[in-house]
Amino acid sequence: MRLQAVTLLWRAGIAAALVCAIGVLPWLSHTDPALTVLKARSADRDPTPEVLADIRAQLGLEKGPFRLLGDWLGGLWHGDSGRSWISGSEVTPAVLQALGVSLLLMAVALVVAAGTAALICSRTLRLGAGQRLDGRRAGGGGSAVLAALPEFLTASVLATVVGVQLGWLPALGWYGFQWTILPALALGLPAGAVLGRLLDDLLPGAFAEPWALAATARGLPGRTVARQALRRCLPGLLPNTGLFVVGITGGAVTVEQIYDIPGLGRTTLQAALAQDLPVLQAGTLALVLLAAVAAALAHLLTRLLIGPALRDGALPSPHRPAPPARRFLPLAYGGLLLAVIAVGLPRDPLALDTAERLAAPSGAHPFGTDALGRDVLARVAHGALDTLLLALAITAVTLLTGLALGLLPRLSGPVVDTVTALPPVLVALLVTAIVGSGGTTPALAVAAVAWTPLAAHTSALLRQERAALHLTATRALGAGRWYLLRHELLPAVVPPVTRHALLRLPGVALALASLAFLGLGAQPPSPEWGLLLAENQPYAERAPWAVLAPAAVLALLGALAVTAAGGIRRHKRTAAPEATDVPEKQPEPRELVTTG
Template sequence: MRDRAAALLWRTGIAGALVCAIGLLPWLTRTDPALTVLKARSAERDPDPAVLADIRAQLGLEDGPFHLLGGWLGGLWRGDAGRSWISGDPVTPDVLRALGASLLLMAVALAVAAVTAALICARTLWLGAHRRLGGRRAGGGSAVLAALPEFLTASVLATVVGVQLGWLPALGWYGPRWTILPALALGLPAGAVLGRLLDDLLPGAFAEPWALAAAARGVPGRGIARQSVRRCLPGLLPNTGLFAVGLTGGAVAVEQIFDIPGLGRTTLQAALAQDLPVLQAGTLALLLLAAAATGLAALTTRLLIGPALRDGALPSLHGPKPPAPTLQPLAYGGLLALVIALGLLRDPLALDTGERLQAPSLQHPFGTDALGRDVLARVGHGALDTLLLALVISVAALLTGVLLGLLPRVSGALVDTIVALPPVLVALLVTAVAGGGPATPALAVGAVAWAPLAAHTSALLRQERAALHITATRGLGAGRRYLLRHELLPAVLPPVVRHALLRLPGVALALASLAFLGLGAQPPAPEWGLLLAENQPYAERAPWAVLAPAAALALLGALAVTAAGGVRVPRRKRRVPVAVPQQQPRPQEWVGAG
């Protein structure tokens, strides 16, 4: 009970510190909040000193940030989050409406993600039910799906399905039909990641003693498969909760494309305009949503395997071998390296307005963009920045996630807080503290990339500590250091490393999303996210300009997932000569007449 109270106080303190830091945002950026508010209210009005002084008096800025923060917190207990500095409307109704829209979108997107994950795991479930998991191989289709940029998927769906075909509404937010396209854009990549994580755990469940005993007793394979999914869910639920929060606060680009008044978009607009009451209320709503998702995941885990965790009676999930390694990583890596090498031989900044939006040809294999620049050259040169930066961030996130995941009492509250923040808002906070620059996107993405890995490590470590062989080893006198080095880390690290590899394209996508929203690299840099943002208006006329960087991201995803299983050169089966014994002549039997 004391530990739970301490954890609750720790989480509350971190959330309060974050909200207070947001309240100090204008003063951290060393900008005049009155000038920002004036530009947001009327961009054409000149910043007259008298007008700025009047705005400061209206908002109470002259009293200092702590007076404003105290007044906002005092009204919060009465359900009053203040009034917007821009519109003057009450904040609470606007934030609640945005939260309702985001929750509806999150629910539909989670349904899409669940269906996608089920389709990805269907083959493994069928093989496990029929006891044929020995030759299972990791497929690259789910990795390609996970690597699709959400904003690009949203743009394609809005243009093709919504505008050209007219099957579903593409803009606005007027009812359930308007949720389908944005839910597909959000749910397909999330379902691909969750499906890969579940597909990685299922073979371990099928190899547990209870599954083998059930198969020996003639239990139908369908029942064993259903219980195997239930067995794997506790290790997956923390990441599912993180995805749920990410679908709410991190869907900024999708909400921008489909014109959805969601919580992520509302928070971003408030951050850009420095509308502190709206920004603080939106951030607080995201933090409360993250706490609710974490609590629900913990409660579900306790209901599923609580007694086994308490009694230390869980078998290990990591007994079977990983998917059979193949040559696929070499094929994907070789193709990606070839594209990059060919692009590096060309000039990414050479302009030729006479060659604008040219289709792919021998001279320009990937076509040209709106300024006549070679798309292959820009993809190749952009890979140096995007891939190397994503790799460095992924390695740092893996190390940080594993280290903090080993300390769940410390990292639990940090994970809940970090995952509730959209990377865009983190980028704005980093810009406020450290200033703008090329390192801002890397710092923003790195600040949140470790949280899913830490949650995954903590969940697997908790289950592994309750395994039977750990209990037996501890009973034989093994210490904590021995258990950690020889038992726990060898069981936890392989799936977490594969998880980090699976998230490598996601890190590149996060960098691309910041560039897409104007918070990352700036023109004319050939960064992949910037390429997508620059060429998106011409997607209908020149789709190759958008498909080239998107295909590179998808190829990176396929490489990351297939590399997790290793590489093996298939060998030709040699026939072993079998010596056939020569038949010896049998002695003739003489039958004498008697």
């Protein structure tokens, strides 16, 4: 009980610190809130000293940020989130309405994600139920393409083709359930691809456990074995599923922008850009509370599924040495990516030729040209150097951070739940306010949130591995906690988390691309991939090659990441230490716990 109280206070403290940081955002960025509010209210009105003074008096800006923050927090006890600095309307009804829109979109997107994940895992489930797995998992290429497709590009293509050209579904606005289908597809397909790959990574180990072998030998139906294997693997994914819930709800900014959806992510972004602090604080608080609820539900479902086994230390390890991966696939994908870069690097990415505007692919321009007549192949190749190197560096940093903090779940759990509630766009605005705008701002913003799914995955796997039978036996032989950590826990946790990090490598590149798409990342004439997509997206119908080329390279990066991740395998577990290997003085078993 005491531990739960400390954890609750820790979560509340982090949430309060976040809300306070947002409350002083304009003062951190050294901007005049009155001037920003005036631009948002009426861009044509002159910012005379009298007008600005009148706005400061209306908003009470003379009180300072902390007095305003105190007044806002005091109103929360009465359910009053204040009034919008822009429209003057009450904040609470507007935020609740936006939250309702986002929750509906999230629910439909989760259905799409679940269906996508089921399709990706269907072959593994079918073969595993009959104990006919040969080491080959479900199609990695298709899931890699889905996971690497930019959400804003998918949303634009669906809106243009399905909504406008074919007229099958509405493509703009928010007036009923039909308007949720296209944005839900744009959000759910990439999320389902990532979840499907993670689940497909765990299923072979579950089918190799003694209970599954015994159930198959006794002639139980394959569907029953497959259903129990899913139940066995889901606890390791529930934390990441909770992160997807929050990410789809608050992080769907670009999709909400394209489809003109009045969701919570878009509302929060608009409030941040206009420095409408009451709306921004209320929207962020709603996201933090949603993250806490999602984390609590994931924890509860884990307890319901495998709680007794976790308590009694009676779980078999779900991780088995994987069979050798197909090495020619990553070599083929990597070679193709390097070939594209090598062919495009000698070309000039900034050379203009207005006579060749939006020219179709040809011998002179294999990927065509953009709206200014620049060679798309040259821009893709030169942008790859910045995009790939930056994405690799961020992935390496987030992997180390996620592993380190995931080994300390009591410390990192509340931080993960809070940080994951923040859309990368909002984090980019906070980073810009603190360190200023520049080339490092998108990298810092993405790195600040990209470690959370890896930490959650590490904690979930660690919790299950610590309850494994072999660990109990090794501990009973007198192994110390550092021996267990080095020889048992880390070898079981690091390979799947590293594969997870590689699966998210295209997602890191996409996050940088999303910031560029929204104007918060690289600026023209930079050939950064996200900026290429943003610049050419308005011409997707007239010159699709200008958009498909960088999108295809992103998909190729995703396929490379998935196949390379398959080559990261756990070595065979070493035998438990012999009695002669154990030091003479060993701590009591209750002192052998490695983490919280």
